[in-house]
Amino acid sequence: MRKRYLRGDQVYLRALEPEDLDFIYEVENEPDHWAMTDFTVPYSRFSIRQYLRDNRNDLFADKQLRLVIALKGKDTPIGIADLFNYQPLHAHAEVGILVRQEYRGMGYAGEALGLLCDYAFGFLALHQLVAYVLVDNHDSRELFCANEFVSRGTLREWWRMDGEFKDVVVYQRLRDWDKTKDRSRAIWL
Template structure:
């Protein structure tokens, strides 16, 4: 059994803290990430503060889990990783991840996704995780498939991005399909 599901040699995952308000405000209100989310309007500081204060940090109570991705060497928050649409009765949830621009392309998303999968399958005993990725988002497609997610469906014209409807690939990772680099 892993000594910690939330840490490796480069990063750690942690719960949201009140001090994260400014970073979350910047990340949530970046229009360039809206094409991978369901956001349609900017979030106010007030709404984000309420979210932080009202979160029980309990996936079963909140039906979601948001964790901050933090670089170990300098404790810089480099992104967030989530399990949303959590359905306890079906033991499944949807994964979302955002890495701040200046930290993209350095393998942090892969590290965070491995940690989250280890936690979801090894500790929470979830059956499966899914992800939705637009067909033209090659970076996200590579991330999820490199971590063992497989394409299992195509949703035609699923997301409207900048006035254009885009097809979305549904990716899935079942607990039983654990790869050699996962510790479940």
Template sequence: MSKLLQNNEILLRALEPEDLDILYEWENDTDLWKYGSSLSPFSRFALRQYLIYAQQDIYQTKQLRLMIVLREGNRRIGTVDLYDFEPFHGRAGVGILLDQKYRNQGYGFKSLELLEEYAFNFLKLHQLYAFIPEPNVASIRLFKKAEFECTAILKDWMSLQQVFVNVFVMQKFNTGKNQ
């Protein structure tokens, strides 16, 4: 396995068919829907199809989801995503999900570091970005710690429980020192 997607604590790996049950649990956690774009449950069939589709190249699918795995015990603790991959424009969106049990332990930051290294040094992207709802304070804090900067605020962009909230556009540019 490449050293590119791992450090001494975690590794980012491709999704496997064995990940179906944990993905089913995370994707159907209604507490997380408010921060994303999910509006309804995912079936096992739909996720099984997604796992097949996810094996294709990022240049074909324009997205890449990687499982975050703790090296010790080989425990799956979350996922990181590159989405809306635009190689011509040199950018991709970033998403991250950590299982509740593994939050606030530094794993999100370490996962973003590995994903950033892959995106900037291997894919040669110019920038990464994330759209984060204002009430998602933990994600805002995580992306700021990873040196993403808030470059725009989309006013009343998302509806959360019948209240419209702002969404922060967070960006990080490949300045060459990210390498």
């Protein structure tokens, strides 16, 4: 039997649709998220509309795959799951996940991240995924550890936020990671 990707018990991951314009506009223009990206100015509705129109949603063509995290049975968009900075030669990509504030703490992010990893490894045949997480973002650090990502080190003063530089933890998950060999590294460093 074939594995069914992108569908969980509570959420599913789907492609972006033109109807997601307002949702994407809201998410992309939240200043709290800018520090973890290279955004320096707000996005206009026009530029997001163009992105939605032109986006092929193909990791291999675009080097990025952006999926909406939606509540199962309602199609309510509650977040975004991204694969980006895809490196085809090395079969790896970076992971980003964002769940709107009002939907946090309900297990949606963990399920969405698990679905994204299953898809990346099982269907897209990636070898590894990497995530960069602020040292003081304990919820995200727990999220990645719970999804078999391993802390590989801290980058000192990596992101600038509110006029000061912040440390970032690098998390990595290999497709064939053997938990028994690397169990000691699954804790926070």
